[in-house]
Amino acid sequence: MKFSISKKLHENRAMKLLLSVYTIFILTFITVNIFMKVEYFGSTLESVKSTILGNEEEFIDPMSLEDILTIVHTDLFSQLFILVTIASLYMRTPILQSVKMGVLGVATVAIFVEVFSFFTLYYGIDSLVFYLVSSFLLFNISMVIMSVHSIALLWMRRY
């Protein structure tokens, strides 16, 4: 990833354009992914709980461990890919080190919490549904902040 080592990134117009297009793709992916998750799990905490644990009254079967593992396995891959590429760009920006570390920390912790709460929810600790949903949203929000901030500063010729 040449962009993570090249100095004065704004002077390279082609790279600036490429990174902007990449960010647009990632932002679109995040948006579509959120809509897909809402479609699959529902938009309330109760519907998320019902989708995972099942609901006898609504005739919803609970998810199997294989289903959960498949979601975790594929989501982890996309989260890993997005986090590493966007964060390596964000780390190049002239933003305060503590702010950069804070956002990166939130995004990383959110991934771990999401995976952990998914499994604990499956094993019956349904109070963790709030953590599952909020960690999913936190990760996506931090990615939006990182990518938009990085690209905005790049176009403002700040690094």
Place this chain on the structure above:
Amino acid sequence: MHLLAMIFLLLLTMQLISGVLLFSLNVGVLPSEIASYYLGSEYTPAKSMETLVKVTLPHLLGFGFVLMGVMHLYFFIDEVTQTKKIVLLFIIVVSAVIDLLSPYLILLFGSSFAMLKLFGFVSFELIITYILYVSIRSIIKKSLNKLKVKN
């Protein structure tokens, strides 16, 4: 950058664990279980070529990304000789190819290739685990040395 590399390796470890769990739950860990997963049994239908391609396609991208990410971090470790790096790269590529191709061989030529699938999967996961371990250890070592120099 050390921190980012560490996050990458930790998330990849989680991805690896979920992959192993998924394989053992879905496919099975015995050659007979692997054969019946692909060829079908009394209760389950055999997998179609289309299903296999649907699984192979995202894994091709994933394997490429994992290989590139993990190996390029591993190649930065000075203590490891160049020969060892090349040999490991060769072994990991061969095991990845076996892992991806063997389901097709099972479907086309029968259950005798189930052992090959198990071998491909286990060897790929073991080598990735080894490289992850060495890379994480090296990053921790470098970070500790940096801290010592600062103090």
